[in-house]
Amino acid sequence: MGGVLGGCSTSSIGKKILSAITGLGMVLFVxxxxxxxxxxxxxxxxxxxxxxxxxxxxHGAFIYIAEAGLLLFFFxxxxxxVTVWLHKGRAREEGYEVAGNAGGESKKSLSSLTxxxxxxxxxxxxxxxxxxxxxGPAEAQGYLTTIDGQPARDLYRLVIEEFHKxxxxxxxxxxxxxxxxxxxxxxxxAFQSLGVGSPxxxxxxxxxALILALVLAIGFLALPVYVYFGVDIPAATRxxxxxxxx
Amino acid sequence: xxTNGHTYTLKVWRQPGADRPGRLATYTVTGISPDLSLxxxxxxxxxxxxxxxxxxxxxESDCREGICGQCGIVVNGVAHGSxxxxxxxxxxxREFAPGSTITLEPFRATAFPIIKDLVINRSAFDxxxxxxxxxxxxxxxxxxxxxxxxxxxxxxxxxxxxxxxxCGACVAACPNASASLFVGAKVSQLAVMPQxxxxxxxxxxxxxxxxxxEGFGNCSNHGECEAVCPKEIxxxxxxxxxxxxxxxxxxxxxx
Numbered sequence: 001m002g003g004v005l006g007g008c009s010t011s012s013i014g015k016k017i018l019s020a021i022t023g024l025g026m027v028l029f030v031x032x033x034x035x036x037x038x039x040x041x042x043x044x045x046x047x048x049x050x051x052x053x054x055x056x057x058x059h060g061a062f063i064y065i066a067e068a069g070l071l072l073f074f075f076x077x078x079x080x081x082v083t084v085w086l087h088k089g090r091a092r093e094e095g096y097e098v099a100g101n102a103g104g105e106s107k108k109s110l111s112s113l114t115x116x117x118x119x120x121x122x123x124x125x126x127x128x129x130x131x132x133x134x135x136g137p138a139e140a141q142g143y144l145t146t147i148d149g150q151p152a153r154d155l156y157r158l159v160i161e162e163f164h165k166x167x168x169x170x171x172x173x174x175x176x177x178x179x180x181x182x183x184x185x186x187x188x189x190a191f192q193s194l195g196v197g198s199p200x201x202x203x204x205x206x207x208x209a210l211i212l213a214l215v216l217a218i219g220f221l222a223l224p225v226y227v228y229f230g231v232d233i234p235a236a237t238r239x240x241x242x243x244x245x246x
Numbered sequence: 247x248x249t250n251g252h253t254y255t256l257k258v259w260r261q262p263g264a265d266r267p268g269r270l271a272t273y274t275v276t277g278i279s280p281d282l283s284l285x286x287x288x289x290x291x292x293x294x295x296x297x298x299x300x301x302x303x304x305x306e307s308d309c310r311e312g313i314c315g316q317c318g319i320v321v322n323g324v325a326h327g328s329x330x331x332x333x334x335x336x337x338x339x340r341e342f343a344p345g346s347t348i349t350l351e352p353f354r355a356t357a358f359p360i361i362k363d364l365v366i367n368r369s370a371f372d373x374x375x376x377x378x379x380x381x382x383x384x385x386x387x388x389x390x391x392x393x394x395x396x397x398x399x400x401x402x403x404x405x406x407x408x409x410x411x412x413c414g415a416c417v418a419a420c421p422n423a424s425a426s427l428f429v430g431a432k433v434s435q436l437a438v439m440p441q442x443x444x445x446x447x448x449x450x451x452x453x454x455x456x457x458x459x460e461g462f463g464n465c466s467n468h469g470e471c472e473a474v475c476p477k478e479i480x481x482x483x484x485x486x487x488x489x490x491x492x493x494x495x496x497x498x499x500x501x
Binding site: 083094098100104113185192 | 328469
């Protein structure tokens with residue numbers, strides 16, 4: 001089995017299989033993330049309850065298991081992507097003077113040609129995003145609410161406050177355009193890399209990739225825009241409550 | 247013929263040898279009939295260069311009817327030119343606007359070293375074929391043709407993949423210089439036939455290993471290969487190669 005995994009990361013086909021599995025895994029995560037984000041539309045209580053629920057699912061074990069899996073997928077995907085990109089330079093040391101596109105059945109596009117750039121942008125985004133929210137200000141910094149009488153983090157107010165600042169809002173919208181660009185090619189390409197391709201299937205998967213890229217990008221960027229223009233910043237809970245916190 | 251033809255500017259990659267630096271040289275050709283092929287226009291230019299005592303442009307061709315897979319030039323940035331489903335030898339001068347500039351470059355890949363000018367060494371493909379692109383049979387009396395029944399749709403599928411002429415345009419057009427369409431076609435043409443089943447796992451494993459060892463790039467599914475393929479071989483053969491590879495890997499573990 002170890003030999004197969006080793007072979008996977010060294011053969012050209014194995015690299016793409018690993019890239020595809022980790023990529024599709026992260027797509028599933030992102031779909032779930034967007035569904036979770038939509039609770040923001042239901043108001044502070046629903047959003048904070050959802051965050052609280054995730055944090056305490058399986059006595060708090062779920063979030064660590066999910067994060068460990070995501071980290072593994074994240075770094076494997078980056079490793080494969082960078083390897084493929086580096087190999088490209090070695091496989092054609094001298095480029096063409098004139099660049100052309102054959103057209104026809106080609107699926108070469110802005111999306112397919114910029115996978116490394118959109119990928120690096122998304123990796124940078126993930127770091128910023130985690131610093132912003134996951135490792136951002138919490139109960140101790142006054143983002144405190146109560147759920148079932150217990151003190152809990154007021155993530156809702158943090159999100160609303162962040163998306164009332166122009167720079168984070170614009171940056172999030174821009175990064176989500178990169179997400180759409182990455183998935184436009186990445187989603188259909190993952191299936192092709194796993195050997196799922198035929199004259200009947202490929203056009204359907206390719207169309208699905210376009211739809212998925214649009215839905216996810218628009219879904220994710222619509223929320224900051226909606227918050228910026230349409231949601232008022234809620235009043236902070238009295239910091240006095242901090243005294244009784246854990 | 248030469249009295250009322252058109253004038254073109256040809257920018258041609260000139261490189262005296264494998265380890266020598268190359269450059270684009272500019273030539274003006276006059277009196278070119280629209281009925282000439284691009285390769286014939288190069289013949290006309292070469293006649294002129296020889297008359298002047300200069301070194302003629304080295305380029306490859308054999309059948310000049312799109313069958314042999316010998317010719318291969320990147321024309322204005324597209325392998326075999328922008329006409330779909332054609333080899334370089336099938337390009338006519340009428341496809342270029344009179345007076346226009348045509349840039350001719352060799353197929354570029356580290357695995358295809360340049361021998362001279364537009365001539366490349368494609369023996370990497372031969373070494374991949376030698377690792378499994380065949381069916382091992384006992385020599386002697388030819389077997390009876392209908393002894394192994396083959397369904398018509400499978401025969402058609404195999405033939406679609408077997409149309410590959412090994413020209414290398416897929417590698418030339420691939421942004422990553424991958425040989426996946428070529429190897430996919432060679433694996434697929436045998437994978438769907440009963441005659442190819444006996445050696446299918448060994449074939450795909452060895453051919454892919456050789457493809458990687460030759461220094462071709464990784465396939466990123468741009469699909470540009472399918473668009474330039476003179477035989478219009480679809481990228482589904484690459485999917486099939488991957489299925490064959492996964493099957494072989496699983497079998498190697500489970501026995």
